[in-house]
Amino acid sequence: MALKKENVTRLKSFHINIFRGLSDIDIDFADRITLICGKNGTSKSTILGIAAQIFSFSKDYSKSPVEVLDYKNLNDRAFKSAFKEHFRFSSEYDKPGNMDIDITVHDGAFRREINGLKLGLTDSSDRSKARPVLRKNIPAAHGSGNTSRNVTHPVIYLSLSRLIPISQRVEYSKRNIDYLNSNDGLFKELCSDILNKGDIVKATATDGDLRSAVAHGNDYDQDSVSVGEDNVGQLVLALLSFKQLSENYPNYHGGLLLIDEADAGLFPAAQKNLIRILSEFSKTLSLQVVMTSHSPTMIDAVKYYSDRDQKNFKTIYLTNAYGKVAAKPNWGWDFILADMESRALSSHNSKSRKKINVYFEDREASDFFDKLVRKRDVRSHLSLKKTVKLSSEAYRAFIKEKVEEFSKNSIVVFDGDVPNVAKYKNCLSLPGGYPPDQLVFKVLMELPKDDDYWKNELLFTKDAFTQIARKLIRRLNIAFDEDNNEIDLASKIESCKTGRPIREDFKELYKTDTIQALLKKQSTNPFCLWISRNPADVSMFNEELTKTLKKVYLDVHKRLTTDLNNL
Template sequence: MPLSKEVRRLERSWQNETAWPKRLDWVEIENIRGWNGQRIRFPFPIVAIAGENGSGKSTIIQACAAAYQKQQSKGSVKQKGTKYASDFFPNTFWDQITDASVRFGYTEGKVSKEGSIRKHTERWKGNVERPIRPVQFLDLSRIVPIGGRVGYAKIAKSAHIEASAQMFDESRLGRLSNILGHRYDQAKMALADTDPDRPIPVLRRASAGYSGYHQGQGETTIAELIQTDLPKYSLVLIDEIESSLHPRAQRRLIRDLATVCRERELQIILTTHSPYILEELPKEARLQIFEQDGTRQAMIGVSPEFALSRMDDVQHPECELYVEDEAAKTLVTEMLSQRDPDLSARVTVIPYGAASVGYQLGQMVAKKRFPRPVGVFLDGDCAVGEGCCVLPGDDAPERVIFEDLARIGWGDLWIRLIRDTSVVSDACNASLPLSDHHDWIPEAAKRLMIGGNILWHAMCAEWVKRCLKKDDYQRIKGYVDDRLSDYA
């Protein structure tokens, strides 16, 4: 799906070389919870990390939180408001953290620097030398209901009155209403006279007021997030951002954060299991963590479909075939469906996103690191990659199919689309001069007054019937057969 205007504006701002003078570029985690020095990069102001439970997502954002200090340390005294590696990675009876380190690369102004915190035996070293930056770490404790939090039940059970309150201004109130999809008349963070240290969200909606003790957890979570102070250039870390939120609220939250991120030049790193969160972000902002043969890997540029396929427990066909995008998915599906329906029934086709992801997956295919048959297809304009199969033609699928069909006068495409032959020909020919081939399908579909997916499926079907060479199909079929036989 297309990116929202908020995320597109963030993309444009990110291109400004003077923007985001403080940013964390990468971290390497050594000998902590299964991480062995793999480098995790953060190439966009908002990065979403996906992966199964236990894959190491939370460890990444904890390491990021420990990379900075709130202000310059004075000796070994811990600062209030600063996170330490020992907070996240303590020694216990069951866990002994030794020979561990967190290395990180960061940018200040136009200068790229590196730093580290390390623990060889008893103590973490390097805390005093950490760079200075505001950090907000929002872990899963935020989704604990108000009544279940330490000290809050006591407030409810005692005789109390409101001692003070911090009202939401119009901007924050509008953000709250927009994210949750309800009109709130008022919102505030209140303190009871019996406890000055535990704020309670109080909302008013449809002339009825109610506190965090009676709110849905999504309301409490968003109210507290919006009221959190996020100074300019802050690093914001959020664990399982989608928790307690329905899909529309998840999408609206990312769009809201994109606006705040752009205005304050924040860096936001979050973890998620949600495809709705991933769909709201560009390819370079999606990071997938998974484990193969005991080694964790971080893959940038995955599609939401690929991320979800690596996290679900649904029974799939015998073989998974990965392709770059939806256009390639339709093409591969149509080739197999027309030429070999039985083989088509044995596979599922999933978009993976960026071509770089395809090359990484291909290397894993070559080394047989998947537990089941997997194949990887690259678009025709990509170089051959280890373990991969390149689609027919020497160009992107859209260019190959449009140009081949144009040479045969568009064949029987008009019959498939139930349109006059001249109307189909004019619409498709009018798209060819556009410089970006990604615009060809939308432009022709608009002229034909049909959906782009309908047009593309019809074009793929006609191309497979009339233009696909026997040798090209045999090469593709042979590749899929080989993947199936790898695990026979």
């Protein structure tokens, strides 16, 4: 069962005032997966090392008296990572004052955010080198004043040492892990899923220079697996370690999984599958995953999630292009590639920043679209053609005649009542099931008089609405004096076939000064009201838009590249 948000320990942010190659830099972490990328020498692994140093898992200070913890991961090691595993300190350069880091953590055991944590170096008489100490923690539950201690939280750090090829391990043998034996089905399933292999039937734990576990088939064993297969085994073993801990430790508050070069030894499909698996486990086990990678596949995979949920997923690109290292959250791959290749973005393939035209049936549709699509990364690729007004029949005719601007090069957004739009790969329908002007009417007409919406700064009440919509309400034969919980507007419209086209009455209402004034304010905009109460439909529309944009963008890019090559 998922933990309540306040019970989950999360690393929230760093402000690194100074430490080695980093100064005056903010790193904000996602709740579930954070991918750190950048050129060599931008201190990606340093951030992982700092994160590991903040936590230990030997005592629970939220208990009174303090509870001693003796839990081990499936490699029979404590859930912590010593500083010496990440850094070799210099007695000359790593001195007190040369590390000054402000840290914010939400401590799930105490159910509170700790904003003033300080990580720095401290001299001691019994050591030749300074050692890192975390200060300004909160007192223990029994009232102890000792605040120079790490936050209690289980950590697994998977460093690059996990990539030692089996052939180069001096000590290498089988071992037995009871929990793995009882969960070997899950272990094999996860390894098979990540590696996209169907012949995995066995799971073997190994010991020696490096402790691991591998999944393999009947025709080979642990002595024959690749570095990539062994890497996947270690990753899955880490996930199962947290799973076992969540089952055995009654005061479980999640965990922190740190992975250096997460893509190492994995082909692109396996990298995508790994991100998906980590996403699933980070949710079910309340894990926070922080990893580094240079892989465009892995960066794109995390970016895909972050475009939909920036609280839980984030990419952080570290760049030294501006002098000192700076952090750029959720940069797209085109920006990252330009920086990695040390060139201007505009010098890249001219089509890489081409905007895709988006066409609508009318201005009402573009007004609705404006409120539906808010993500900057999506908007930056779109050019909304708000002054072009064509009927759905006209767009269909252009598409049928294969006019490329409408059949290939752009996106056509139809009103919500247009059928069979899915058959066109570059088209989609607005949500709501009605043209936008009709949707505005339906939303406001169905809204009870006592709804909070009517308590707005424009003094626009239900009575004010029925006053300006009186002619249309009469024509549709809708009662004025009752709250209409749900109106079958399609049937009402169907009954108005004689006389002036009913669509013109809806447009007339939409263009009134009152409705136009409502549209100008977020708090009174009827589209915003509908969006706030239909999050699933909004999410589905944005997902379809992103898929459509990618299809059109890639198709246009492919054809442009071919044309350029033929010049």
